[in-house]
Every structure is written in C-alpha cells, then in structure tokens.
Amino acid sequence: MEVVIQQLVNGLFLGSIYALLALGYTMVYGIIKLINFAHGEIYMLGGFMGYFFINKLSLGFFPALILSMAGAAVIGVVIEFLAYRPLRKSTRIAALITAIGVSFLLQNGMIYWLGPEKKSFPQAIEFKNYQLGFIQISNIQVLILIISIVLMIALQLIVKKTKMGKAMRAVSVDADAAQLMGINVNRTISFTFALGSALAAAAGMLIGLYYNSIDPMMGVVPGLKSFVAAVLGGIGIIPGAALGGFVIGLLETITIALGFSDYKDAVVYALLIIILLIRPAGILGKNIKEKV
Amino acid sequence: MKKFSFLFASLFLLAACGPAAGGGASGGGNKVEGDTIKIGMNMELSGDVSAYGNAEKEGITLAVEEINEAGGVLGKKLELIEKDNKSENGEATSVAANLTAKDKVVAVVGPATSGATKATIPNMTKAAVPVITPSGTDDSITVVNDKVQEYIFRACFQDTFQGVILANFAQDNLKAKNVVIIGDNSSDYAIGLTKSFKDTFKGKIAKEETFTAGDKDFQAILTKIKDLDYDAIYIPGYYAEAGLIIKQAREMGIDKPILGADGFGDEKLVEIAGAKNVSEVYYTGHFSEKAPATDKVTPFVEAFKKKYDKQPSAFNALGYDSVYMLKQAMEDKDSADSKDITAGLASLKDFVGVTGKMTMDKDHNPEKSAVVLGLTEGKETSADAVNP
Numbered sequence: 217m218e219v220v221i222q223q224l225v226n227g228l229f230l231g232s233i234y235a236l237l238a239l240g241y242t243m244v245y246g247i248i249k250l251i252n253f254a255h256g257e258i259y260m261l262g263g264f265m266g267y268f269f270i271n272k273l274s275l276g277f278f279p280a281l282i283l284s285m286a287g288a289a290v291i292g293v294v295i296e297f298l299a300y301r302p303l304r305k306s307t308r309i310a311a312l313i314t315a316i317g318v319s320f321l322l323q324n325g326m327i328y329w330l331g332p333e334k335k336s337f338p339q340a341i342e343f344k345n346y347q348l349g350f351i352q353i354s355n356i357q358v359l360i361l362i363i364s365i366v367l368m369i370a371l372q373l374i375v376k377k378t379k380m381g382k383a384m385r386a387v388s389v390d391a392d393a394a395q396l397m398g399i400n401v402n403r404t405i406s407f408t409f410a411l412g413s414a415l416a417a418a419a420g421m422l423i424g425l426y427y428n429s430i431d432p433m434m435g436v437v438p439g440l441k442s443f444v445a446a447v448l449g450g451i452g453i454i455p456g457a458a459l460g461g462f463v464i465g466l467l468e469t470i471t472i473a474l475g476f477s478d479y480k481d482a483v484v485y486a487l488l489i490i491i492l493l494i495r496p497a498g499i500l501g502k503n504i505k506e507k508v
Numbered sequence: 509m510k511k512f513s514f515l516f517a518s519l520f521l522l523a524a525c526g527p528a529a530g531g532g533a534s535g536g537g538n539k540v541e542g543d544t545i546k547i548g549m550n551m552e553l554s555g556d557v558s559a560y561g562n563a564e565k566e567g568i569t570l571a572v573e574e575i576n577e578a579g580g581v582l583g584k585k586l587e588l589i590e591k592d593n594k595s596e597n598g599e600a601t602s603v604a605a606n607l608t609a610k611d612k613v614v615a616v617v618g619p620a621t622s623g624a625t626k627a628t629i630p631n632m633t634k635a636a637v638p639v640i641t642p643s644g645t646d647d648s649i650t651v652v653n654d655k656v657q658e659y660i661f662r663a664c665f666q667d668t669f670q671g672v673i674l675a676n677f678a679q680d681n682l683k684a685k686n687v688v689i690i691g692d693n694s695s696d697y698a699i700g701l702t703k704s705f706k707d708t709f710k711g712k713i714a715k716e717e718t719f720t721a722g723d724k725d726f727q728a729i730l731t732k733i734k735d736l737d738y739d740a741i742y743i744p745g746y747y748a749e750a751g752l753i754i755k756q757a758r759e760m761g762i763d764k765p766i767l768g769a770d771g772f773g774d775e776k777l778v779e780i781a782g783a784k785n786v787s788e789v790y791y792t793g794h795f796s797e798k799a800p801a802t803d804k805v806t807p808f809v810e811a812f813k814k815k816y817d818k819q820p821s822a823f824n825a826l827g828y829d830s831v832y833m834l835k836q837a838m839e840d841k842d843s844a845d846s847k848d849i850t851a852g853l854a855s856l857k858d859f860v861g862v863t864g865k866m867t868m869d870k871d872h873n874p875e876k877s878a879v880v881l882g883l884t885e886g887k888e889t890s891a892d893a894v895n896p
Contacts, residue, residue: 226727336779472728
C-alpha cells in the first residue's frame with residue numbers, strides 16, 4: 217500500500233511537467249486551431265536558456281527561471297510571426313507541416329550549435345529529502361509541483377479575469393467577429409504564444425533541475441506526450457490540459473510499477489486512441505454541434 | 509555512351525579487385541617484400557569518434573618505435589602505414605582494401621569502433637590479411653552466425669565477457685547474493701551484458717527491470733526495488749541513463765553498490781549523477797595504472813609519459829598491445845607473412861600485454877583479466893584486476 221501511494225506521488229510530479237507543457241498546446245489550438253508541434257522545442261530551449269543564465273551569468277534559480285520564461289515568450293512570438301502568421305489563411309495542414317519544420321529546425325540548429333551530447337544542468341538548488349510519514353518527497357519535487365500549480369492558477373486568472381484574457385476567449389470563438397468588435401487579433405494571438413512558450417520554458421528548466429541533464433532532443437517525447445495530454449483533457453480547454461497531464465503522468469508511473477515499463481509509451485498512445493473513439497472531445501470537452 | 513560508361517565501370521572494378529583477388533589465389537595473404545615488415549593502420553583519425561582513433565594511434569606509434577629501436581621483428585624493421593577512415597564505415601572499407609591491395613601490408617590494426625571494424629571484414633577476408641581491432645567490443649565482430657571470422661581478432665574483451673567479469677566481481681568482491689538488474693532494453697550491448705551476467709551469477713536475481721535509451725524518469729522503477737532484499741544493483745547500459753539512475757537512486761536513499769560495464773566510462777556519468785552521488789559505483793575498464801595487470805604496465809606508463817607528456821588511457825594501452833600481439837604472432841611462427849601471422853594470432857598463448865595476460869580463445873577473443881574500477885564521490889578510488 218505504501219509503495220502504491222509513493223508511486224502515485226511519483227506520477228503526480230511527472231504529470232505536473234506534462235500538464236505545464238500541455239497548457240501551451242491547448243491554448244494555441246484553442247485560439248487558432250493550430251497544433252504547434254514546435255512546442256516541445258520551446259521547452260528544450262527553456263532548459264538551455266536556464267543552463268546559460270545560471271552558468272554564464274551566475275544567476276540564482278528563480279531569476280534565471282523568470283528570464284528564460286521571458287526569453288521563451290519572445291521566441292514564441294517570433295516563431296508565430298515568421299512561421300505561422302504568413303500561413304494563417306492557408307489550409308490547416310500547411311500550418312501543421314510548418315510547425316513540424318520549425319521543430320526540426322530548432323532541434324538541428326541546437327545540435328549544430330552546441331553538439332548532440334547531454335549537458336548537465338547546474339544544481340542551483342541544494343537537494344533535500346523529506347520524509348512525510350512513509351512518503352518520501354524531495355524539495356525539488358515540491359518545487360515542481362508548486363511552480364506548476366501557481367502557473368496554472370495564474371494562467372486561469374489571466375484568461376478569465378483580464379481584458380487580454382477576454383480578448384483571447386473572443387478570438388477563439390470567432391476571430392473575424394472579434395476583429396469587428398475592435399479586438400487586435402494579431403496581438404492577441406502573439407500574446408497567447410508568449411504565454412504558452414513561457415510555461416514550456418518553465419517546464420524545461422524544472423526538468424533540467426530535476427534530472428540534471430538537458431540535450432537538444434529532450435523536447436520530442438515530452439512534446440508528443442503533452443500533446444496527447446491536451447487531447448485527452450479536451451484540446452482547447454485549459455483545465456482539461458492540466459488534468460490530462462496529470463493523468464498521463466500517473467498512467468506512465470502505474471505502467472512501470474506494474475512491470476510493463478517497455479510498453480509505457482504504447483499505453484499512453486493506446487489511451488489516446490480509446491479516448492478519441494469513445495469521447496472524441498476529450499474528458500472535459502463538450503460535443504458542440506457545428507452549425508451548417 | 510551508356511554502354512561505354514558501363515564498360516569503363518566494369519573495367520575499373522576489375523582493376524580494383526585484381527590485386528586482392530590475385531593475392532588470394534597465390535596461397536592467400538600478403539608476403540613480406542623488401543627489408544621492412546609493412547603493417548597497416550586503419551583508424552578514426554578524423555570525424556565523430558576521432559578521439560578513440562587518435563588515442564590508439566599514439567599507442568600504436570609508441571609500440572612500433574619501441575620495437576624498431578630494439579632491433580625490429582625477425583631482423584626486419586616494422587613500417588607503419590597510417591590511413592584515416594574518417595569515422596565512416598564506407599571509408600574504413602576502402603582503407604582496408606587500399607592497405608591490403610595497394611600497400612601490401614601483412615597485417616592491419618584497427619578500426620577502433622565495432623561498426624567500422626565489421627565493415628572491413630569482407631575486404632580483409634578476401635585479401636586474407638589479419639586484422640586486430642584494439643577496442644571493438646561487439647561480440648559479432650569475430651563470430652557471425654556461429655562462424656568464426658578467420659582473419660579478425662581483437663585486443664580488448666568482448667561485451668558479453670564483461671558480464672562474466674561483473675558477475676564474478678559481484679560474487680567475490682562484493683559478496684553479493686541477491687542482485688537487482690536495471691537494464692537497457694534497447695541496445696544489443698546491454699542485452700548481451702544482461703544475458704552473460706545472468707548466465708554466470710550464482711546468486712539470485714531479486715528483480716529485473718528494463719528501460720529504453722532516452723528515458724529520464726526512473727523514480728517508479730526505483731520505488732519498486734527500494735525495499736527489496738538485495739546487495740547490489742547491476743545496470744547494463746550507457747552513462748546517460750546510468751547517470752540518471754545513480755542520481756535518482758542515491759537521492760532516494762538507495763546506497764547499495766552499483767555495477768556497470770565500460771559504458772559507464774565517461775566523465776559525463778559523474779557530471780549527470782552529481783559527484784557526491786557517485787559512491788560505491790563499480791565498472792569494468794580495459795586498463796588502469798592503479799591495478800597493473802602485468803609488470804609491463806610501469807615501463808609502458810613511463811615510456812608513454814616521456815613521449816606524450818600525459819597519462820596513458822585505456823585506448824592508448826589497447827593500441828599499444830595490438831602491435832605487440834602482432835610481434836608475438838610473427839615470432840611464434842618465425843614468419844611475417846599474413847597467413848602465418850593469422851595462425852600465430854589464433855594460437856596466441858600467455859601473451860603479456862599492458863592490458864593483461866592474454867590467451868586467444870577459439871572465437872578469436874582474448875581471455876584476459878579485466879580491471880574493475882571503483883568510484884567514491886566521483887573519483888576513482890579503487891581498481892581490482894578480476895579474472896574470468
């Protein structure tokens with residue numbers, strides 16, 4: 217029993233990283249119906265920016281975190297401006313393929329620039345272990361969970377309570393109508409990319425700190441899995457992405473705990489297929505009938 | 509026009525095959541011509557893995573110089589013909605063809621890596637010239653489909669042999685009765701290591717867990733094994749994942765000894781795991797000054813330092829041994845013709861090198877002792893020579 221609870225705790229931490237990443241996917245999809253496959257690479261860039269801020273500028277973890285979130289926000293906006301905006305009126309498949317192209321460009325650019333090998337992330341926060349009853353938690357795990365939850369709540373507040381959030385919701389419902397109502401659609405979309413990218417960078421830095429290793433290909437698998445998480449929770453729905461992330465993290469941990477570690481990725485994708493078959497809109501999604 | 513180019517191409521091919529095929533027909537292999545014994549070097553001197561190739565070149569050059577200063581072999585000086593295979597399998601293949609057909613070498617040292625060595629097998633076999641790879645550890649280099657490759661030898665131990673060494677080390681040095689295996693399930697290297705460990709280890713395997721290359725989170729696996737009864741953890745795999753497992757295990761409070769093979773032998777292991785977590789970690793290495801396998805080590809280290817002004821590495825030592833193995837084979841057979849060197853290498857017995865005392869087994873793998881290096885807080889603090 218104790219082992220089971222410890223495993224659930226492990227799954228929770230893994231899940232919070234997927235959740236942070238899934239938020240970016242879900243927001244971008246929600247607003248312009250684009251699956252931003254370069255999102256995993258923003259996460260990778262976030263890890264590398266944190267690495268340089270801490271190593272070269274000798275910043276502490278939190279200033280480095282804020283700087284790399286800001287840096288990733290800028291990169292996200294630039295990518296949107298250069299790669300996606302010119303294609304906004306084209307078919308959705310064109311934008312999707314561009315996203316995949318951007319993702320490869322970032323991976324290979326980083327490999328070309330820094331080499332393919334793993335780098336060890338500076339251990340900016342001293343590792344400590346806590347024993348809560350029979351459950352063992354480290355300060356870094358707690359940090360991951362707290363930062364993830366704080367960022368998710370902050371995001372929810374921005375979307376629900378601010379003027380920009382209102383604009384985002386309006387654009388996601390009908391971009392043309394929003395424009396007619398005086399909303400600057402381009403600025404709103406840029407803002408969405410900035411928000412999503414900042415969250416991805418935070419996830420990248422937290423993972424770097426947690427595993428102490430970053431490399432240019434680190435975004436590929438988590439990127440795909442958090443995309444699955446976003447679809448699972450209901451793509452376009454913010455709480456759904458968070459929920460999906462935690463579900464995927466738990467599912468993976470449980471699969472390993474049951475002794476099927478070789479199949480952990482397969483289980484995640486099998487779940488995606490099942491969800492798409494029985495509830496195509498995702499766990500929190502509603503089936504909306506489209507008017508013809 | 510098309511016909512002509514085809515004709516030219518086939519002529520060219522024929523010309524390229526000619527010398528090698530001719531050599532094969534006249535009894536096989538190259539014979540010594542002139543007053544030097546020509547030895548080829550097919551090494552990764554540039555490209556991705558040039559670090560290995562250049563290190564081995566240093567050892568090889570030193571050995572050749574020493575032998576020539578001492579009067580050569582069978583009254584003739586060795587002549588080393590160096591060629592760069594650019595860390596590319598295709599290039600290694602053509603270097604092999606060049607060395608055997610054009611330069612008429614009687615034996616070749618290299619390539620350093622398993623893939624490139626395998627790529628040269630057809631050419632070397634066709635030319636009937638023996639080759640020693642100093643550091644290709646893949647089992648299938650010397651034996652393919654249960655068939656021993658006649659002209660292919662190595663100076664290092666093979667992958668599965670390390671499993672045997674580690675199983676013996678766990679039993680005899682760590683006194684382990686129960687062992688947990690956390691193995692990479694995605695590489696032939698790790699699968700071979702796991703199998704040979706299990707075949708040799710007499711104690712119990714308390715639990716066997718697998719992961720795939722690229723995995724980062726091992727919390728779930730480690731939580732499963734944490735409260736089991738075992739004496740050591742065996743991790744057949746490379747440093748990237750092993751480093752993460754060591755880090756996460758130590759942070760979780762698992763302080764049992766951790767064993768691994770030469771895939772641990774990279775400074776990145778300590779970087780990723782964090783130096784303070786890397787204690788009670790043991791892995792097999794090919795050579796260590798701290799545990800001299802034979803009394804040749806000290807003179808070798810001194811000569812090496814004098815020539816290159818640095819400490820020799822395992823790759824330096826393996827390159828060095830490869831040349832002396834050829835010398836021994838020539839002296840045993842009192843001939844420096846390829847065919848006789850091949851026979852000499854195949855029957856090499858009690859050869860004393862710097863990486864151990866070796867006897868060639870029937871599969872062309874040297875049976876020798878291995879060094880198990882121990883790390884404490886990321887530093888090498890122990891080295892034990894372990895016999896198979």
